[in-house]
Amino acid sequence: MTTVEEDVRVPHRSRLALLGAGVMGETVLSGLVRAGWDPSDLVATDRRPERAAELEAAYGITMTSNLDAVAGAETVVLVVKPQDMRGLLAEIAPALAAGALVVSLAAGVDTGTLEAGLPAGQPVVRVMANTPAQVDEGMAAIAAGSAATGEHLERVRDILSATGRVAVVPEHYLDAVTAISGSGPAYLFFVVEAMIEAGVHLGLPRDVSTELVVQTMLGSAKLLRESGEHPTVLRERVTSPGGTTAAALRELEDHKVRAAFLSAMEAARDRSRALAAAAREQQVTP
Numbered sequence: 001m002t003t004v005e006e007d008v009r010v011p012h013r014s015r016l017a018l019l020g021a022g023v024m025g026e027t028v029l030s031g032l033v034r035a036g037w038d039p040s041d042l043v044a045t046d047r048r049p050e051r052a053a054e055l056e057a058a059y060g061i062t063m064t065s066n067l068d069a070v071a072g073a074e075t076v077v078l079v080v081k082p083q084d085m086r087g088l089l090a091e092i093a094p095a096l097a098a099g100a101l102v103v104s105l106a107a108g109v110d111t112g113t114l115e116a117g118l119p120a121g122q123p124v125v126r127v128m129a130n131t132p133a134q135v136d137e138g139m140a141a142i143a144a145g146s147a148a149t150g151e152h153l154e155r156v157r158d159i160l161s162a163t164g165r166v167a168v169v170p171e172h173y174l175d176a177v178t179a180i181s182g183s184g185p186a187y188l189f190f191v192v193e194a195m196i197e198a199g200v201h202l203g204l205p206r207d208v209s210t211e212l213v214v215q216t217m218l219g220s221a222k223l224l225r226e227s228g229e230h231p232t233v234l235r236e237r238v239t240s241p242g243g244t245t246a247a248a249l250r251e252l253e254d255h256k257v258r259a260a261f262l263s264a265m266e267a268a269r270d271r272s273r274a275l276a277a278a279a280r281e282q283q284v285t286p
């Protein structure tokens, strides 16, 4: 017979170790805590002791060494910079539990490179996430390595869907995904900065300009999502014949802003490929 106590129990979550608790690492950890994970099911590490102390105080998560964290963890999430991945894989490979799922959030580093630095057959899932996950509006794309199963992908989806949307994609999409949604928040913040400065240039107090621009960005994103309309249609609805918007858009086209966005995202995609190549060249077998 089912008891009331059993009905309301929190589902068991296996122990998750997160290595590299910088900006993106904290984004994931804080999201899991907000989503109701018991901090005692989480363990994390960072190279800087003062950073570790900060996170322990903020979230009640045990901060420890990489080897301690990995021992017994069923899911190991790696959130170090691509350039630090090789050393980290070499350090943890001997301590990983057989079958533990390794999840990498590093830009560029492909699953082949990760697998080459880990014991044979270790399941790996690669992720490209973004910082709006800090407010539960993240966009993450995930791809399975050669030994990862559907259950492994579901486990990663469960972790990331706590803080936003998750798409399963073929791995060869991930350099482009990095250029679009991984780096994307920075481009939009750049546009916001430029518009706020423009408002100040036009004589608005900075706080007024900031409020106008931030709410316009938020409202436009919400309109896109909720209307389901194509952005071209929404832009045309703002653009009155012979009006102010048409005058502004003409300047953006004359300054080749659309072409600049294309070049910028090609550069980000190429940088992701270069990081992948560098990580591949550095790879070591355990």
Ligand SMILES: NC(=O)C1=CN([C@@H]2O[C@H](COP(=O)(O)OP(=O)(O)OC[C@H]3O[C@@H](n4cnc5c(N)ncnc54)[C@H](OP(=O)(O)O)[C@@H]3O)[C@@H](O)[C@H]2O)C=CC1
Binding pocket: 019, 020, 021, 022, 023, 024, 025, 045, 046, 047, 048, 051, 066, 079, 080, 081, 082, 084, 087, 088, 105, 106, 107, 128, 129, 130, 131, 182, 183
């Ligand atoms: N920031 C973002 O918006 C996004 C980042 N990413 C990816 O996430 C990863 C982390 O990026 P981000 O959080 O911005 O970078 P951070 O530098 O903020 O975080 C990485 C953290 O890992 C620590 N670290 C490095 N080596 C080790 C180690 N061996 N053991 C434990 N901790 C270690 C670093 O310490 P120290 O400071 O001493 O180096 C640092 O605190 C990158 O691979 C990046 O490509 C992906 C999508 C978006």
Ligand SMILES: O=C(O)[C@@H]1CCC=N1
Binding pocket: 107, 178, 182, 183
């Ligand atoms: O700039 C970077 O390399 C990382 C990856 C995507 C966003 N930040």
